[in-house]
Amino acid sequence: MPFFLLEVSKQFALLLGLLYLQSQILPGLMRRFRRGPTFFHAMLFSLTGLMSMVIADPIMPGHYMDERAVIVAVAGAWAGPIPAFSAALTVSLVRLVLITTASGPGNTIASAMAAAALGSAYYLLRQRGFVHYDWRSLVALGLVLALAKIAIVALSPGPYWLELLVLALIFVPVLYAFSIWGLVRLLAYEQRKLEAGAALREHERQFSTVIAATPVPLVISRIADGVCVYVNEPAARAVGATADVLLGRTVADFYYDPDDRVSVIDELARMGYVQNREIRIRRVNGQINWILLSLRPIRFRGERCHLIVFQDLSEQKAAEEALRFSENRFRLFSEATNEGVFLSEGGVICDANQTAARLFGYELDAFIGQHVDDLLVMSQTETEPAPGNGRSEAGDWMGRRSDGTLFYAEVQTRPIERAGVALSLTTIRDLTEHRxxxxxxxxxxxxxxxxxxxxxxxxxxxxxxxxxxxxxxxxxxxxxxxxxxxxxxxxxxxxxxxxxxxxxxxxxxxxxxRLEHVSSLPVERADLNAFIEQLVQQTNLRLAGHNVRLVTDLSPGLPPVAINAPELAHALSTIIANACDDRTDRVICISSRPNGNGVFIEITDATITIDQHILPHLFEPFYKADAARTDTDKGPGLSLAIARRILELHHGEICVESAPETGSTFRISLPYA
The missing domain is CATH 1.10.287.130 (Signal transduction histidine kinase, dimerisation/phosphotransfer (DHp) domain)
Known part of the structure; x- marks a missing residue:
């Protein structure tokens, strides 16, 4: 029995060594030859199975610990059907062709094929989510494979058949279950370790690429001695040297003020990092520059380092100095002017001169912080937003003092920018005396x-x-x-x-x-064509015996209009009466036609012409065409002015055109009801 356990342990150690070797060389082969994992798994599991056949069990070969079956089952469970059956066929062919001295090839082939089938079934079930990759499923696979092995031993009669069956029932389930679980866990562990190493190498490569390509000045220094181990090009330009010159120098060489270095070390010890600290550094040529420093601890190339990122503030400091000078100059100017001047951000006053504060009745400190909408009130005709986003002309606004009284103000506003902040510069002048x-x-x-x-x-x-x-x-x-x-x-x-x-x-x-003192007339909807026909009939009856006759040319189907019939009749009669002259025979045509949202009424007399210099004054009160004013029958020159006023109260208009070829036409426009 001790010799038996020793042989089993030897076979299991061989399996561990072979599969561990496989887990180490497989990723390298895949990267080198750029082939898929299935091909290499099939090749390596086949080689592992062959190598397991080199050392045979001297007592009862393949009956207790058939490492070939275990390898084939692991190939199926780990890599899938193709590597499993490839390994099974390989060991089976070698058993049939090359190893002719041993007995029982059928037992070996049956074990290999059964192991391939069981491992492949486990792989497919795992892919479809029926089983999970845990120790229970792996032990179950080993037990099923052990039962298959026991069945094969039971169906293979030979010498010591009964003894083999009894020993197989005792040892095979434990050996196969433990072997399958241990070998697959070994492969999984090595796979995770390799993937973690590959991910780490990829992250280091990406990190190196990023820091090399970043336009921000960046330095990496060792924590142990402060020596620079990496400097990118923007950082080298910022200190006035090349990256090769800076490598090997310590960070302490670049501090201008020792107190800055002490404060950085203190903050690093207290917080564990440094964030946005303004310090001064000395360039290689001795020039002093301001920088904004941030520092974080990292691991770089296996060493504990500091990642130092900084931004050159020299231009910003120069701009701030120029801004302070400009603000002082603005302050002197604003205090010297007689106009109120203030700056606002988002409508809130952030700076002002004394004149503006006095204009609104505030002390300067109380005036700053007031909202523009509370100080400037829209006038009766203003519809724009409060000044602060544009310009307002004089008289558009009224200022509200602290006591609530209002005053007319001329306000002018234009946008400016200060330190990157959008502001509005407003000047205001009291227009009370001017108004x-x-x-x-x-x-x-x-x-x-x-x-x-x-x-x-x-x-x-x-x-x-x-x-x-x-x-x-x-x-x-x-x-x-x-x-x-x-x-x-x-x-x-x-x-x-x-x-x-x-x-x-x-x-x-x-x-x-009367008409000059009313703003509207009572109106009602009416058929304009019927109204004109009735007016023409009445006028023709009144003009019977005269040399004037009225005719109509009316467009049918006009929508109704809103009119005051007596007043509109008065206006049209006045216009017609101005055209009547007993001295010549004439025909006056009254027409109607649509015009967009309204209607045109045209009164045309082709026999008279009005001088062009008269046309602009024709509707003015008291105007007569003859300077001598000898024609008293026409009245004092108010009839056409009355007609125009009546049409204005109808929201209409009147104009006149005259030419020698076409005569004179009075054109009236009225809106639809």
Whole structure:
């Protein structure tokens, strides 16, 4: 029995050595020959099986510890069917062809094929998630393989058959279960170790690539002696030397101030790292530079090191100095000016001069921190956001003082940048006195305009009143002197006609005054074409016996419009009346047509032409085309002004076009209801 246990231990040690050797050489072969793992697993497990046949069991070969079957089963469980059956075929062929002196080849072949089948089945079940890679499943695989081996021994009668069967029942399950579990765990452990080593090497390679390519100055120094073991190109340029020159020098050589080095060491001892500390270093040429230093402990090439990353602050320090100078200059200027000046960030005032604080009724310290929206109020016509993101012209804003009173302000804002921060520079000027002066100027101008209008009105009305009154006076005088009744009636009729003209003049004055003091008219939806047809019929009846006739050209299907029928009829009649002249025969055409969201009404007389210099003034009050103003039948020149005002109250417009070839056209636009 001791000799038996010694032989079993020897065979198991052989298996361990062979599989360990395989786990070591397999990754190297795969990297060198760039083949898939299946090919190399098949080759190496086959070689391992062959090597296990070199040392045979001198007592009962292959009955207690058939290492070939174990290797084939491990190949199937670890690498899959192809390596398993490749190893099984290899050991079986060698057993049949080369080893002719031993007996029982059928036993060996059956064991190898059974082991390959069981290992492959385990691999496929594991791939599909039916079993897990743990010690229970591996021990179960070993027990199943042991049962197969016992069955093969039982079905192979020969010398000592009974003794072999009894010993197999005792030893084979334990040996196979322990062997399968131990060998697979060995392979898994070695595989994990190799993968971890490969990952570590890959991480070191990537780390070296990253630090070589990074544009940030970077130095790695040993913790033991502070010697630089790696310096990238940006770091070498920052200190004014090449990387080769800096390797081997200590970090302490570059500190300008010893106190900086002491503070860095203290922070490193206290925190375990250094983060964003500003220090001064001495370049190789002796120049002093400011840097922003960060430091972390790492392992590099198997040694404990410090990873030092820094940023050159020389340009930033120079910019900060220039900024301080600019701020001082800005402060002197802002304090000397009479205008309020303040800086704001996000609408919050962060700096200001005394003038701005006094303008709003604050002390300077209390003024800083106020929000622009609380200080500037939109005027009645302003719709833009509060100043701070753009520019506002004078008079657009009103300032609110600390006591709540408001004042007109001229505000101008433009964006600036200070130390990389977007700010708004705002200047403000009190327009209270300016507005008061402007209001006085406007009031004076308004009074002057009123006087001018009154003078124009009196001049026009006095002229238009004087002529009818003179005619009336003359006609009454002649009527008193005339003995003939027919002559007396003729003079009285002339006086009555002038009285009617005076009545129309007074009506026009009353109408224009009334319309100027209303902002809207009561309206209702109406069919515009029907309204025009009715107006034309009434006008033609009134003009019967005259040389003027009205015709229409109306577009059918127009949507309804909102009108005040009496007022619109008054406006259209006024325009038509201005075209009537008994001295010539004429036809006036009134047409309608759609115009986007409204309708056009056109009154065209092809027989008259209006001078171009008259057209801009045609709708002005008291305007007459003849400078002498001898035509009193047309009134004081208010009829077209009244018509325009009526159309404006309908949210419409009126214009006139005139040319010798086409005559004159009054075009009226009205919106749909």
């Amino acid at each position: 008061q002066a402007e209001a006085q100027r406007l009031a004076l101008a308004l009074e002057q305009e009123k006087v001018r209008t009154l003078r124009s009105f009196l001049r026009a009305v006095s002229h238009d009143l004087r002529t009818p009154l003179s005619v009336i006076n003359t006609s009454l005088y002649l009527a008193r002197k005339t003995r003939d009744a027919a002559g007396r009636d003729r003079h009285l009729a002339k006086a009555e006609h002038q009285i009617n003209i005076l009545a129309r003049m007074l009506d026009d004055l009353q109408t224009i005054t």
